[in-house]
Amino acid sequence: MLAVGLLVSGCSSGGAGPQTAAPSGGGTPGFAAPVVTPLESLPAAVPTALSPYYGQVLAWQPCDEGYECTTFRVPLDYAHPADGDLTLAAVRAPAVPSGSAAPSTAPSGSAGRLPPPRLGSLLLNPGGPGGSAVEYVEGAARTYDAGVRARYDLVGLDPRGVGRSSPVTCLSGERMDAYTAVDISPDDPVEVDALVAAAKEFAEGCRQRAGARLGHLSTVEAARDLDVLRALLGDERLNYVGKSYGTFLGATYAGLFPGRTGRMVLDGAMDPSLDSLAGNRTQAGGFETAWTAFAQDCATHEDCPLGRTGQQAGERLTALFAAIDANPLPTADGTRRLSEAQATTGVIQAMYADFLWPQLRTALADARAGDGTGLLKLSDAYYGREADGSYPNLMFANMAVNCLDLPAPFTGPDDAARAVPEFERTSPRFGRDMAWMALTCTYWPVPATGAPHTVRAAGATPIVVVGTTRDPATPYSWARSLAGQLESGRLLTYDGDGHTAYGRHDACLDGAVNRYLLAGEAPENGTRCGN
Structure with missing residues (x-):
């Protein structure tokens, strides 16, 4: 029984404008389309009741080979922080200078080349929902572009209820x-x-x-957890690469905290305007x-x-x-x-x-x-x-x-x-x-807390939305819709097969994403790569 739905060629640049969001409801005869409203952003100031969470100090400890692990607390219920905590787990692959970015060994006073500045943390999420970002970083960090690894700490946070973060279980x-x-x-x-x-x-x-816990595992709550971790990492903005469901989590963060959204890549995008x-x-x-x-x-x-x-x-x-x-x-x-x-x-x-x-x-x-x-x-x-x-x-x-x-x-x-x-x-x-x-x-024993919505993220920096034309799990139409909803969305298309595209060795697409992550140069909306 399946779980409920929702898992090197040339480059061209097109001049297509933003796409409008697809209508929700699905057009299934006999079923009414839901009302779709915009996701509203949260106040910029951290509420006083949440200050203890934002004021924690992360204690990183060596774990596995070359990685560092930590845990921190978040409220079970953000509306009632005094009702208890959840403990979340994160892993970090510290930035490693590449050959071209290594510190100069020239004598003092010489014109030795200095390494490029670090860009902070880059949070990664592999999707699901339910995929472990901790395991993903431990398994994939070393496959990321050397330039990206040289300038970012790659960080994986298991969302609440997932992996090592107060996980839920249901059956033997x-x-x-x-x-x-x-x-x-x-x-x-x-x-x-x-x-x-x-x-x-x-x-x-x-x-x-x-x-x-079963009533507090929503994507909105997980996005708020991301903001706590962003603050504890000392980053003013959240830099992020999310795949599959990770795009929904990232888009939700951008909608809630547009002013704190940094360089964000949403690969294999989901469409939040669709009902189930x-x-x-x-x-x-x-x-x-x-x-x-x-x-x-x-x-x-x-x-x-x-x-x-x-x-x-x-x-x-x-x-x-x-x-x-x-x-x-x-x-x-x-x-x-x-x-x-x-x-x-x-x-x-x-x-x-x-x-x-x-x-x-x-x-x-x-x-x-x-x-x-x-x-x-x-x-x-x-x-x-x-x-x-x-x-x-x-x-x-x-x-x-x-x-x-x-x-x-x-x-x-x-x-x-x-x-x-x-x-x-x-x-x-x-x-x-x-x-x-x-x-x-x-x-399900607890009622849904979410509903179909659009995400505008007004004021956010450019957000790169990647869609694969023959993606099975996140159809290409979803990427077009999400890119059109986002005020700063940039649609980057991969013409090919399989689920998600970044990191699959297409020089055009990987190059476009890496330039954005490293230099802040977002691809032109409508850029196409692949076959």
């Missing part, structure tokens, strides 16, 4: 195995009841284990676009198990899913069989990055031959399942944040069934699954 590993296998395209009332029961079990597990229904439906369309690109590429390889046309590929995938639905496939695990839901999840996982496409071709060929091992491996990777059967808190936090940020789209399974035809028109391959998937928040 055994129950998560069962949850991931539940049919998300029910064919009869019995399967509908099983899907509803799984959603209720997940929600109840979160309620029992998370307690009061429209978000899930358009995301289904993104995966359909990615599937079409995969099928076209697959047809060029001799080992493609899906035929030589898009129609053949779609028909064979549909037939495979139906066969697995009727008879789950054995796997090398021995005790676990591949369900239709896990097969679907496996295919979706491979849409996130085109380097996974060869693995998917092999997994699909094996599944057609009766072996579900490859697709189950991809499905397990989506959920982060470990070899010992344990799961990280990624999907628990994902659900908790999403169900707080937007009201549930459905009141029950009848609504989900009514939405299926429109979802299937958007995505013949994945629409049905993603319509039923949107049922999850219906049973």
Whole structure:
């Protein structure tokens, strides 16, 4: 069962003006469009009640190789700071001079070259919601551009409820195995009841284990936590690179604190003006676009198990899913069989990055031959399942944040069934699954605190919004919409496949982002890179 939706070529510059925000509501027949209001900024002055949090002193300690770790406190509820704290964890990769930026060794008084000045901290967030920024920095910091690493401390903060920051948990590993296998395209009332029961079990597990935290894991609260950390780091402005959900977190920060927003890159942008229904439906369309690109590429390889046309590929995938639905496939695990839901999840996982496409071709060929091992491996990777059967808190936090940020789209399974035809028109391959998937928040034990909104961030410095044309998880239309909402938005397009673009070795796009981060030179709105 999927978690609720929402995971080197030339450069040209276009003269397109800002794009207007896409209408919310999604156009699904029988469902009313929500009222979309602008996100209002917070007062510039720090409230007196929050002064103790902004006045903390970070105690950095060595951790792992070359990194420094710390923790700090934030209020559980910013409206009532006296009601208790949460402890958040952060990691820092200190700036390391590159060869060209190394301090001069020339004798005193000579014309030795001085290193360029440090630019402060650059906070990184890999997305999710639920992705650990601490783990991301520890794994990716050394892959960042040498110039960026020389002038910034790279900092990862696990958002509240995530990773090492007062994490939420909901189910045991055994129950998560069962949850991931539940049919998300029910064919009869019995399967509908099983899907509803799984959603209720997940929600109840979160309620029992998370307690009061469950009502205070919203993106607005996480953005306010970012501002506390910005102050504790000694930075006047927040410099930030966010990917996927990290773009929503970053845009929220910019909307709340436009005067404290520094150099901000939002890669694989989400559209805050969409409600949950429209978000899930358009995301289904993104995966359909990615599937079409995969099928076209697959047809060029001799080992493609899906035929030589898009129609053949779609028909064979549909037939495979139906066969697995009727008879789950054995796997090398021995005790676990591949369900239709896990097969679907496996295919979706491979849409996130085109380097996974060869693995998917092999997994699909094996599944057609009766072996579900490859697709189950991809499905397990989506959920982060470990070899010992344990799961990280990624999907628990994902659900908790999403169900707080937007009201549930459905009141029950009848609504989900009514939405299926429109979802299937958007995505013949994945629409049905993603319509039923949107049922999850219906049973959430705490009410949503957020709503669809636009983000203007009036007065903020240029904000670079990166969109990939065939991004499966954050469709390109979302980047166009967000860039158009932001008063200072600059749309930077990557014409290519996969989820997010910065750091994937496209010289044009990486160069544009790095120039912005290092020199403050934002790309012209409408710049295009890639194929």
